[in-house]
Amino acid sequence: MxxxxxxxxxxxxxxxLENELEHxxxxxxxxxxERIKQAIxxxxxxxxxxxxxxxxxxAFIEGRIISLEKTLKKARLMEDEDIRTDVVSLGSRITLKEMKSGREVTVTLVSSVESKLKDGKISDESPVGKAIMGKKVKSTVSVEAPAGTIKYKIIKVEK
Known part of the structure; x- marks a missing residue:
């Protein structure tokens, strides 16, 4: 295995995740x-x-419980010293500049389990996450998207 x-x-x-599991x-x-009991x-x-x-x-709830338990069993808490500022790493807060429009966006790189784009948390497994992982400030990366290639410049990396 x-x-x-x-x-x-x-x-x-x-x-x-722990709170969701407990709930x-x-x-x-x-x-x-209780709903099953009433339906019977x-x-x-x-x-x-x-x-x-x-x-x-x-069935959905039990499946989610199993999934959460598996995730938590293999989980490791990210320590503050794990987060680097010299290069992009998990936990880094990164300011990116989209080269074509000049628009800046700040995101935090997290594992896929806790990614949530609307909260500015992108997965390390996403195209942007993969492209910026390990890169330094002032690096330029290209990301393939359905609309074509998007180029970003890394403006800032912080904790």
């Missing part, structure tokens, strides 16, 4: 169990949409 890849998480990301186990599991009380479960919906939700 192949060894599973370590997942490096920020403190915030680790807490978020699923202590609240959502109970809620869906309606009688014949062969054509009972409430029962089917509750069982589907239960």
């Amino acid at each position: 192949a060894e599973e890849k370590e997942v490096v998480l920020t403190k915030e990301g680790l807490e978020k 699923l186990k202590s609240v959502k599991r109970e809620e869906v169990a 009380a309606f009688g014949d479960i062969t054509e009972n949409s409430e029962y089917e919906d509750a069982k589907n939700e239960q």
